[in-house]
Amino acid sequence: MENAYKLLDGRSIARDMHQQLSQDVNALGTDGWPLKLVSISIGETDAARLYVRNQKRTANKIGIGFEERDYPSDTSESELLGIIQGLNTDPRVTGIIIQRPTPEGVSVRRLQRSIHPFKDVEGMHPSNIGSIVYEAPKMGPCTAVAAVHLLKSTNTPLQGLEVTVIGHSAIVGKPIAFLLMAEGATVTVCHHETRNLAMHSRAADAVFVAVGKAGLVTGDMLKPGAVLIDIGINQIDTPHGPAFVGDADFDSCAETAGWITPVPGGVGPVTVATLLRNAVTAAQLQRDHYASEFGTSHSVYSLLNRP
Numbered sequence: 001m002e003n004a005y006k007l008l009d010g011r012s013i014a015r016d017m018h019q020q021l022s023q024d025v026n027a028l029g030t031d032g033w034p035l036k037l038v039s040i041s042i043g044e045t046d047a048a049r050l051y052v053r054n055q056k057r058t059a060n061k062i063g064i065g066f067e068e069r070d071y072p073s074d075t076s077e078s079e080l081l082g083i084i085q086g087l088n089t090d091p092r093v094t095g096i097i098i099q100r101p102t103p104e105g106v107s108v109r110r111l112q113r114s115i116h117p118f119k120d121v122e123g124m125h126p127s128n129i130g131s132i133v134y135e136a137p138k139m140g141p142c143t144a145v146a147a148v149h150l151l152k153s154t155n156t157p158l159q160g161l162e163v164t165v166i167g168h169s170a171i172v173g174k175p176i177a178f179l180l181m182a183e184g185a186t187v188t189v190c191h192h193e194t195r196n197l198a199m200h201s202r203a204a205d206a207v208f209v210a211v212g213k214a215g216l217v218t219g220d221m222l223k224p225g226a227v228l229i230d231i232g233i234n235q236i237d238t239p240h241g242p243a244f245v246g247d248a249d250f251d252s253c254a255e256t257a258g259w260i261t262p263v264p265g266g267v268g269p270v271t272v273a274t275l276l277r278n279a280v281t282a283a284q285l286q287r288d289h290y291a292s293e294f295g296t297s298h299s300v301y302s303l304l305n306r307p
């Protein structure tokens with residue numbers, strides 16, 4: 001029998017998000033709030049280069065400025081903290097992105113914590129992560145928000161839905177679990193100590209996997225018709241050269257799943273669109289803060305640049 005899985009096309013979902021974002025960016029610009037992101041890469045970042053290029057191209061496409069900064073690997077953490085402080089107080093900068101990985105001796109967590117929460121477009125400042133727990137997210141961590149958005153795009157009712165999340169990192173697995181609990185789902189979280197992964201995944205109506213191990217989830221580990229959101233990115237060698245795959249064995253999972261995300265082209269593009277939506281939220285928060293503090297919705301930047 002021909003299997004009847006449906007592909008969750010992240011590229012097309014992201015394109016729909018870009019349309020709305022372009023309008024929002026345009027309106028903010030007219031209001032005196034042009035958007036600009038600053039991306040900070042430190043040391044050898046070849047692995048992230050493609051990702052940064054993608055962020056820049058998409059940002060520019062919807063009218064957001066994107067400044068790429070590359071710092072040498074011997075830049076100290078205190079120098080970087082100083083640079084971030086400068087960006088925090090620069091009214092021309094809407095948001096700051098710290099590209100991973102960072103060199104040894106530079107804690108990405110500490111850098112992230114030093115970004116002003118209103119400029120934390122990656123949604124990784126403790127206050128933005130905490131807002132998820134309090135069910136009042138402003139800018140959530142992009143990948144987690146994107147993964148949940150993909151599940152919502154299937155129109156599966158989330159109240160009472162049995163969901164298994166595989167992977168419990170602070171920036172992906174755990175926030176996914178909190179976002180889903182806020183929607184009324186019943187969430188099981190698995191990790192490297194989980195004894196019987198298949199038992200948990202087979203009981204779920206939707207499975208999220210964010211581990212970083214190609215082939216971890218196979219079709220026999222899924223309930224027939226389940227939604228599978230594959231967040232993993234793994235580089236593998238093929239006879240045609242290196243390729244990127246997710247954490248799920250796509251062919252066998254497609255036999256059992258009702259909906260499945262491809263890798264690439266699933267969570268990735270929606271993550272970038274979510275980052276840019278966070279940039280719009282950041283600009284709106286900054287505008288509203290100015291309005292309440294100074295009685296004007298115009299930024300210092302736009303006032304300085306008046307003809």
Ligand code: NAD
Pocket residue numbers: 143166167168169170171172173190191192193194197210211212213231232233234267268271
């Ligand atoms: P991480 O290394 O911080 O966490 C990995 C998680 O997997 C941990 O919770 C660990 O307990 C769990 N784990 C390890 N082995 C396991 C096993 N055998 N069974 C069950 N759980 C196991 O990773 P991360 O930063 O959360 O990223 C996870 C994956 O998602 C990586 O492949 C990463 O490249 C990818 N990722 C994708 C995006 C995107 O935009 N698509 C963004 C961030 C991360």
